[in-house]
Amino acid sequence: MDRLLTLEMFVAVADEGGFAAAARKLGSSPPAVTRGIAALEARLGTALFHRSTRAVALTDAGAAFLGEARRILADLAGAERALRGAAAVPRGQLHLTAPVMFGRLHVLPVVDAMLAEHRELGVRMMLIDRNVRIVEEGIDVAVRIGALTDSGLKAVRIGRVRQMLVASPAYLARRGAPHRVADLKGHDLIGTMGPRWTSEWQFARTRWRLPAPPRLTVNTVDGVLAAAEAGLGIANLLSYQLAEAIDAGRLIALLEQDQPPALPVHLLFEPSRAALPAVRLFVEAMQARMRMAGLG
Known part of the structure; x- marks a missing residue:
């Protein structure tokens, strides 16, 4: 029988004053406790209890051994608590991936706070505007914006963002603001290229196909944003990418009544x-x- 279990049985019998009471405390049976004490006594080569039909009492050897048994069990419990505590401390390398601008605006501040709090933790961030292969590329957690495919990965929804059309005050003063989706035909549009490139802009009730090619095409979000702020045309970006420029008055939201449904933001991991x-x-x-940023 397991040595630690027999020690627990011994202490329980001593504390409870009987085999039946000890069995109830341990969630065991009186015969199992009896066998456990007998095995312990055989291993030690001495009797630990005086037994009678009315009571169970410690022998001198049992009384001397009780303190040692309590110390052994206490030391084990302390070691287990220490190990659980150590296991609960974030440590090692955490591999993350996120879209470039989302990572800069929202993931990096979180990582900064985590690294300041946990000295044994390291982080590797892959900021890239494509969906990486999480398992194959050794990613622990990935940020995904938009609808998910059924991949067998665990997904935790953390917020949502919106697709928005914007232009600068200078552009709108020069060209006027579109009032309907169809009005976009008479405007300069800023397209994007890259993994997330699309030739159509999604609206609540329709899709708008961009001219081929648009007046201006840029391959990064920062580039599209800068072009829109410079008054070069109307851009189609996500709300988190535009929040600071809109709040500062450098860009103005357009056709808000035609915005498509919000896109979910998830964290994906095995x-x-x-x-x-x-x-x-x-x-x-x-x-x-995300809650603090109003995106939760």
Whole structure:
């Protein structure tokens, strides 16, 4: 029989004053406790209890051994608590990926706070505007914007963003503002190219196909944003990419009544990684960050 279990049985019998009471405390049976004490006594080569039909009492050897048994069990419990505590501390390398601008605006502040709090944690961030292969590329957590495919990965929804049309005050003063989707035909449009490039702009009730090619095409979000602020045309970007420029008055939202449904923002990771302290901490911190940014 397991040595630690027999020690637990011995202490329980001493504390409870009987085999039946000890069995109830341990969730065991009186015969199992009796066998456990007998095995312990055989291993030690001495009797630990005086037994009678009315009571169970410690022998001198049992009384001397009780203190040692309590110390052994206490030391084990302390070691287990220390190990659980150590396991709960985020440590090692956390591999993250996110779209470039989202990572800069919302993931990097979370990582900054995590690294300041947890000295044994390191982070590798891959900021890229494509959907990486999470398993093959060794990613712990990925930020995904938009509808998800059924991949077998665990998904935690942390917020939502909107697709928005914007232009600068200078452009609108020069060319006027579109009032309907069809009015876009008479405007300069800023297109994008790259992994997320599309020749159609989605609206609530229709799609608008961009001219081929648009008046201006740029391959980065920052480039599209800069072009729109410079008054070069109307851009179609996500709300988190535009928030600061709109708040500062450098860009103005257009056709808000025709905005398509919001896009979900998820964190994706393998189910086996869900219990990792660093992953749990990052997920919780990102949920708080999105709420604070009004995107939750």
